[in-house]
Amino acid sequence: MDDQVTLVQKTVVVTPEGSEETRETVAIEVPYKVALNDREIGASMVLETGLEEFGAGFLFGQGYITAPGQVREVLVCPEGRISVHADVDEEDEPREVIITSGCGGTGKISREMLEGAFEPLAEYSMGFAEIRRFIRAALHASPLGNQTHCVHGCAFWTGGDMVAHYEDVGRHNAVDKVIGAILLGKFSPAGAIYTTGRLTSDMVLKCARIGIPIVLSRTAPSSLGLAIARRAGVTLAAYARPHRLNIFHAPERIISPEPV
Amino acid sequence: MDDQVTLVQKTVVVTPEGSEETRETVAIEVPYKVALNDREIGASMVLETGLEEFGAGFLFGQGYITAPGQVREVLVCPEGRISVHADVDEEDEPREVIITSGCGGTGKISREMLEGAFEPLAEYSMGFAEIRRFIRAALHASPLGNQTHCVHGCAFWTGGDMVAHYEDVGRHNAVDKVIGAILLGKFSPAGAIYTTGRLTSDMVLKCARIGIPIVLSRTAPSSLGLAIARRAGVTLAAYARPHRLNIFHAPERIISPEPV
Numbered sequence: 001m002d003d004q005v006t007l008v009q010k011t012v013v014v015t016p017e018g019s020e021e022t023r024e025t026v027a028i029e030v031p032y033k034v035a036l037n038d039r040e041i042g043a044s045m046v047l048e049t050g051l052e053e054f055g056a057g058f059l060f061g062q063g064y065i066t067a068p069g070q071v072r073e074v075l076v077c078p079e080g081r082i083s084v085h086a087d088v089d090e091e092d093e094p095r096e097v098i099i100t101s102g103c104g105g106t107g108k109i110s111r112e113m114l115e116g117a118f119e120p121l122a123e124y125s126m127g128f129a130e131i132r133r134f135i136r137a138a139l140h141a142s143p144l145g146n147q148t149h150c151v152h153g154c155a156f157w158t159g160g161d162m163v164a165h166y167e168d169v170g171r172h173n174a175v176d177k178v179i180g181a182i183l184l185g186k187f188s189p190a191g192a193i194y195t196t197g198r199l200t201s202d203m204v205l206k207c208a209r210i211g212i213p214i215v216l217s218r219t220a221p222s223s224l225g226l227a228i229a230r231r232a233g234v235t236l237a238a239y240a241r242p243h244r245l246n247i248f249h250a251p252e253r254i255i256s257p258e259p260v
Numbered sequence: 261m262d263d264q265v266t267l268v269q270k271t272v273v274v275t276p277e278g279s280e281e282t283r284e285t286v287a288i289e290v291p292y293k294v295a296l297n298d299r300e301i302g303a304s305m306v307l308e309t310g311l312e313e314f315g316a317g318f319l320f321g322q323g324y325i326t327a328p329g330q331v332r333e334v335l336v337c338p339e340g341r342i343s344v345h346a347d348v349d350e351e352d353e354p355r356e357v358i359i360t361s362g363c364g365g366t367g368k369i370s371r372e373m374l375e376g377a378f379e380p381l382a383e384y385s386m387g388f389a390e391i392r393r394f395i396r397a398a399l400h401a402s403p404l405g406n407q408t409h410c411v412h413g414c415a416f417w418t419g420g421d422m423v424a425h426y427e428d429v430g431r432h433n434a435v436d437k438v439i440g441a442i443l444l445g446k447f448s449p450a451g452a453i454y455t456t457g458r459l460t461s462d463m464v465l466k467c468a469r470i471g472i473p474i475v476l477s478r479t480a481p482s483s484l485g486l487a488i489a490r491r492a493g494v495t496l497a498a499y500a501r502p503h504r505l506n507i508f509h510a511p512e513r514i515i516s517p518e519p520v
Contacts (some may be wrong), residue, residue, distance in 0.1 A: 007483055011498075012507040014388055019516045024498075024506065029460055029482035031374075045461055045484065114291075128274055149480035149499070150458050169482050171458055198410050200289055200429055201305055220409035222289035222429050223267055225303065238271075238284075239409070245270040246284065252507045 004028065005047050027179045030170045033060050033081045036065075036088070047151055047168045050177040052219040054168070055082035056184055057176030061206050063086060063113055068183050113205060118232040121213040122190035124158070125253040128245070131192070134162060135216070136242045138194045141165035145196065157190030160202055171197025177209050192216060199225040199236065208232035214253055216240045221248055264288065266408055287408040289429045293341045294318050296325075296348070300405045307428045308410055310437040313427070315342035316444055317436030323373055323464050324348060328443050331505050373465060378492040381448035381473040384418070385513040388505070391452070394422060395476070396502045398454045401425040405456065415437045418451030431457025439470050452476060459485040459496065469491035472515055481508055 006025045013022050015190035029138055033043040034055050041064060046054060052074040059065040065086055075083040126134075138155040144167050145151055154174035156164040164186065175195055181188050192214035199221035205228050207215045214235045221229070221238055226248055231238035235250040247254060266285045272284050293303040294315050297496055301324060319325040325346055335343040386394075398415040404427050414434035416424040424446065426437035435455055439469055442449050445503060452474035459481035465488050467475045474495045481489070481498055486508055487508040489496035495510040507514060 004306045009486065012511050014505045014507060014511075014514065014516045015503060016388075016392075019511075022506070024480075024508070026481060026483050026486060029484040045482075060330040128276075132276075149484050150460075169458075198429075200410075220284075221286060222305075222410050223286050226269065226286060233446060243275060245280070248269060248284070249276060251272050251274075251279075255275065256274045 005049060006144070007184075008211045025147040027144070027150040027169055031080055035081065035083045037085055038083070042251030044173060045169060046173055049168075050180070051082055052075045053166065053177040053184060054155065054173060055084045055180065056086075057178070057180030057206075058085045058173075059084055059086070060081075060179055060183055060210065061172065061176050061202075065183060066209075069183055071183050074184070095189065104163075114201065114228075118208055119211060121208070121233055122188065122211045124192070124213045125255060126157075126192060126214060127255045130157075130160070131216070131237075131245060131254065132242050134192060134194060134260050135240050136161040139166060139242070142167060152195065152197045154196070155194045156181070156187065156191055157194070158187055163187045163191070171195060172203065175203060175206060179206055182210055189213075194218075198222065199229075201228055201239065204228045204232075204234060204236065208234050216245070265309060266404070276345040285407040287404070287410040287429055291340055294361065295341065295343045297345055298343070301439045309428075310315070310426045310440070311336045311342055313342045313426065313437040313440030313444060313446075314433060315440065316346075317438070317440030317466075318342075318433075319344055319346070320439055320443055320470065321384075321432065321462075325443060326469075328445055331443050334444070348506050358380060374461065374488075378468055379471060381468070381493055382448065382471045384450045384452070384473045386417075386452060386474065386516060388517045390417075390420070391453055391476070391497075391500075391505060391514065392502050394452060394454060395500050398425060399502070402427060412455065412457045414456070415454045416441070416447065417454070418447055423451075431455060431510065435463060435466060438446060439466055442470055448461055449473075454478075454500065458482065459489075459498065461485050461488055464488045464492075464494060464496065468494050 005028050008023050009026050011024050012019050022054040031043045032046050055074050056071050070086045073085040134157040151167045152174045153167050154169035156178050162182050166174050168174040189211040193212050194216040196218045198219050199217045201224035204225040216237050229249045237245045237247045239246040265288050269281050269286050271284050275472050288306045297305040315334050316331050330346045331346045394417040411427040412431035412434045413427050416438050424441050426434050429432040449471040453472050454476040456478045458479050461478045461484035476497050489509045495513040497505045497507045499506040
């Protein structure tokens with residue numbers, strides 16, 4: 001696979017003073033198909049990084065894969081196909097009404113997932129100082145966001161370290177890559193996930209389903225994202241900055257500093 | 261339909277100095293099904309505004325409706341269903357491989373749409389001063405973006421005026437509402453569209469398919485968004501601000517100021 005994920009374009013900047021040529025860095029968006037046990041399930045535009053993780057996470061997001069340990073092998077074909085082989089019960093594949101998400105990335109969640117019960121989340125809590133380290137680390141993990149303004153980042157923190165950082169042209173895809181890493185056994189869901197994207201329903205839903213107890217966003221949740229966090233018991237914090245966190249639900253997992 | 265599209269939540273802000281309760285405004289995200297001639301086509305999470313336009317635009321985005329004049333009637337049922345009645349040829353419905361978009365909103369575009377030829381765009385050009393007025397008008401059209409940080413805006417300018425401004429929890433949905441307004445005959449595509457969202461492939465594709473000649477974004481295009489603009493001949497300008505525009509393709513439709 002080619003490592004190049006950006007290209008440089010000539011552009012013309014116009015201001016009231018006149019116009020001049022400049023150059024901009026653009027993120028490369030590529031279509032990939034995802035297959036499960038040789039059956040094509042869907043396709044997505046992606047940034048060509050973390051594609052094995054993406055394949056697994058994509059299939060989790062759509063309800064085909066449901067837990068770590070099911071994935072046996074992921075093969076990435078650079079011509080645009082990710083083949084996931086997993087021990088899943090064909091009977092378990094998503095049924096019923098499928099909801100395409102408003103700003104939907106991988107695009108589909110079933111009504112069953114949206115309204116069903118949640119398994120208990122992994123046990124985890126963090127000090128505020130540790131969260132500050134995490135947010136700083138995520139912000140400094142890659143220059144791609146600032147270069148292209150066209151990718152979202154998603155990171156995972158556990159055991160005192162940032163153990164993953166992925167980017168993608170879609171905020172859902174970036175989260176899917178982190179969840180895929182959990183499915184591939186790279187780390188456990190007992191930790192905190194940070195996304196640069198908004199926490200709409202489907203974003204919170206997939207984090208809750210895999211069992212992540214702390215969900216942080218650089219920006220805001222929607223009403224339904226918050227409702228799902230409440231139902232699942234997820235700690236949801238928004239507008240996350242190195243010096244400031246706005247906790248919308250379950251603050252008890254975040255050990256705040258002593259008031260001055 | 262209820263006009264309320266936000267709600268206020270109590271949250272806890274944590275800083276190094278301690279924590280305190282505050283309140284945040286949250287955008288209300290609601291699932292809606294979309295039916296075409298009584299057949300359910302899909303569903304999406306939406307902000308409950310401009311739902312008739314959304315229904316038409318959603319079906320255009322997925323390739324079921326292809327041109328203004330096809331839509332006969334749109335009925336919105338506040339229980340979560342938008343019923344579009346349109347004169348479309350059942351034979352024309354999308355076939356072949358469906359691509360779910362990376363940050364995909366209405367979620368599906370066919371390979372045929374992605375790789376097919378484009379109809380000629382509407383003729384239109386604008387002075388830079390006029391574009392500045394448009395961007396300013398779009399930025400001031402609604403406080404919802406700044407209040408919730410969870411909605412995207414999309415506006416349309418033609419004949420010297422901003423003729424539409426819609427918002428949604430999804431950047432695609434907001435664009436779909438503007439395109440829906442064109443499909444419902446509210447205005448012609450001969451003008452400029454402004455979105456606060458990134459111009460990934462599917463975003464540019466739907467603007468090009470309906471024939472909009474000038475596409476402006478507050479933020480960046482992806483490689484494939486730019487490639488589609490080139491193929492279709494769309495003027496694509498990014499990082500649009502009242503005082504600055506960065507034109508990635510076809511600057512000839514934008515009449516720039518005389519250099520000082």
